[in-house]
Amino acid sequence: MSVLLSVEAVSKGFRGLLAVDRVSFAVPQGAIFAIIGPNGAGKTTLFNIIAGATAANGGTITFAGAPIGGLPPDAVCRRGIARTFQIVRPFPALSVEDNVTVGALLNRREVGAARAHAQDLLRRLDLFDKRHRLASTLTLPDRKRLEVARALATGPQLLLLDEVMAGLRPTETDRMVAILRTLNRETGLTILLIEHVMRAVMALASRVLVLDHGVAIAEGAPESVVRDPAVVQSYLGAEAV
Amino acid sequence: MIARLRAGPASRRAIPLAILLAAFVFAPFFVNDYLLTVLILILYFAYAGQAWNIMMGFAGQLSLGHALYVGLGSYVAATLFTHFGIGPWLGLLVAIPIAAACGAVIGYLAFRFGVAGVYFAILTIAFAEFARIGFDHLDYVNASSGLFLPVKQYAHNDLWLLRGDPTMFYYVILAATVFAFVLCRQLLHSRIGYFWLAIREDEPAARAAGINTFRYKMYAVMVSAAVTSFAGVFYAFFYNNLFPEQVFSISRSIEIILGPIIGGIGTLFGPILGAFVLTGLAETLNAVMGAFGLDLPGAKQVFYGVCLLLVVLALPDGVWPPLARRLGLSEGKQ
Numbered sequence: 001m002s003v004l005l006s007v008e009a010v011s012k013g014f015r016g017l018l019a020v021d022r023v024s025f026a027v028p029q030g031a032i033f034a035i036i037g038p039n040g041a042g043k044t045t046l047f048n049i050i051a052g053a054t055a056a057n058g059g060t061i062t063f064a065g066a067p068i069g070g071l072p073p074d075a076v077c078r079r080g081i082a083r084t085f086q087i088v089r090p091f092p093a094l095s096v097e098d099n100v101t102v103g104a105l106l107n108r109r110e111v112g113a114a115r116a117h118a119q120d121l122l123r124r125l126d127l128f129d130k131r132h133r134l135a136s137t138l139t140l141p142d143r144k145r146l147e148v149a150r151a152l153a154t155g156p157q158l159l160l161l162d163e164v165m166a167g168l169r170p171t172e173t174d175r176m177v178a179i180l181r182t183l184n185r186e187t188g189l190t191i192l193l194i195e196h197v198m199r200a201v202m203a204l205a206s207r208v209l210v211l212d213h214g215v216a217i218a219e220g221a222p223e224s225v226v227r228d229p230a231v232v233q234s235y236l237g238a239e240a241v
Numbered sequence: 242m243i244a245r246l247r248a249g250p251a252s253r254r255a256i257p258l259a260i261l262l263a264a265f266v267f268a269p270f271f272v273n274d275y276l277l278t279v280l281i282l283i284l285y286f287a288y289a290g291q292a293w294n295i296m297m298g299f300a301g302q303l304s305l306g307h308a309l310y311v312g313l314g315s316y317v318a319a320t321l322f323t324h325f326g327i328g329p330w331l332g333l334l335v336a337i338p339i340a341a342a343c344g345a346v347i348g349y350l351a352f353r354f355g356v357a358g359v360y361f362a363i364l365t366i367a368f369a370e371f372a373r374i375g376f377d378h379l380d381y382v383n384a385s386s387g388l389f390l391p392v393k394q395y396a397h398n399d400l401w402l403l404r405g406d407p408t409m410f411y412y413v414i415l416a417a418t419v420f421a422f423v424l425c426r427q428l429l430h431s432r433i434g435y436f437w438l439a440i441r442e443d444e445p446a447a448r449a450a451g452i453n454t455f456r457y458k459m460y461a462v463m464v465s466a467a468v469t470s471f472a473g474v475f476y477a478f479f480y481n482n483l484f485p486e487q488v489f490s491i492s493r494s495i496e497i498i499l500g501p502i503i504g505g506i507g508t509l510f511g512p513i514l515g516a517f518v519l520t521g522l523a524e525t526l527n528a529v530m531g532a533f534g535l536d537l538p539g540a541k542q543v544f545y546g547v548c549l550l551l552v553v554l555a556l557p558d559g560v561w562p563p564l565a566r567r568l569g570l571s572e573g574k575q
Contacts, residue, residue, distance in 0.1 A: 077451035091442035102439045106451040
């Protein structure tokens with residue numbers, strides 16, 4: 001499998017505190033790749049660096065064969081990387097459908113075509129019946145799915161999901177897992193996710209990277225990573241074994 | 242008939258809109274000169290408010306200096322007319338790029354260097370003030386003593402040179418208001434409109450969705466400035482006199498934005514309704530005070546303030562959105 005996203009020795013310091021310390025990993029084309037780790041491990045910072053929202057202090061990021069380090073977030077999105085936000089940011093005063101139409105217009109001139117594409121995605125994400133509601137009236141699980149729909153609408157090759165399972169009930173988590181798996185299987189979409197919900201990570205990810213204090217402490221298949229003593233020590237806790 | 246009524250708000254809106262338009266078209270046959278002047282004023286503010294709304298209501302960029310674009314439109318057209326005998330419509334073709342370019346300069350400075358929110362608003366005030374002080378000392382346009390357009394008795398209305406009676410001016414500003422309404426509606430339902438709303442709602446999220454927010458904010462400022470400049474051309478030829486202290490004054494900028502705020506920021510009918518409410522009621526107040534022989538300078542301003550206060554307290558989204566819901570005419574997108 002060819003590598004879609006390659007992160008090499010990326011670092012980011014905030015006034016002396018190294019939030020991300022020379023982290024390297026590679027996401028193969030078509031994979032579902034998870035980044036886990038305790039709070040403050042640098043996961044979201046790493047995400048923001050990839051998405052162009054934060055500038056790294058060092059290292060290189062290569063996407064689909066081209067360097068993307070230093071590009072602004074909109075340019076990163078146009079290259080084919082779409083993201084969701086840990087704290088959801090839908091366009092509150094717009095309808096659910098209009099939220100997703102905005103994303104779909106990135107690669108479409110016609111509003112009608114964008115709207116049709118948005119409706120397809122809303123069906124996939126179980127939001128079609130709520131498409132005329134204002135985004136501000138949605139519940140948290142619905143907003144999370146709306147963010148995924150809007151990100152998908154931009155037609156990405158790589159989808160960055162920042163804790164989309166957080167705050168979801170187990171049945172909702174299972175539904176989200178099913179949706180993401182279907183997308184991955186049917187469209188070949190590569191997914192990079194930050195996740196605390198191990199139930200989702202174990203069900204989804206083909207590969208897991210563990211961050212702790214900005215350092216990558218383990219990487220591998222999910223089954224082996226959760227048995228790694230260093231991971232258990234720093235993140236999962238003894239009771240997880 | 243029932244099928245048409247059921248066809249949704251779009252076609253249900255068409256009928257009242259047609260009635261409203263017809264009322265405007267035939268109004269000059271039924272009103273006296275004073276009321277006609279009031280109607281011209283209402284339409285003027287509806288037009289300018291609509292233009293301002295492109296920037297604030299659609300793209301979320303607060304301008305408190307729109308008098309700048311009105312003033313530029315006025316001075317460019319009036320100068321070309323008085324110095325070179327060039328008519329207002331050709332003058333408009335010069336005024337539009339100049340206003341858009343000024344908008345672009347302000348937008349570039351603000352958006353490139355991250356001047357946003359209230360600081361952006363202050364920047365727009367600053368540029369309007371630069372223009373006011375600058376024009377006050379610009380002898381080519383008679384500086385502070387004012388620029389006057391020659392007023393002659395014309396045998397008939399000259400639409401090409403915008404010389405004529407108030408009825409002609411009424412139809413000109415009515416056509417402009419209809420044009421601005423249609424333009425805004427088209428913009429709002431096109432790609433650029435969606436991107437503007439996304440920027441207004443959440444700029445980082447809009448960027449994450451791939452929108453080049455710098456570029457689209459620039460478009461918003463330039464389109465808004467260009468549309469506003471016609472209000473200035475109209476103003477110059479309607480009033481025939483221009484003073485920098487008046488046209489560029491911050492109170493002019495405030496007057497422009499009150500209509501959309503009262504009517505409903507970001508809506509298509511808000512600027513029109515707001516202009517009606519404010520100008521209509523203020524003129525009524527003037528008339529009532531006149532009838533009682535009261536002479537209270539500033540009463541109009543106090544009235545504006547009270548109106549604004551009431552709307553902000555009772556109807557934070559403006560008058561139009563709740564009214565539209567009640568009438569079943571919601572615009573859908575807002």
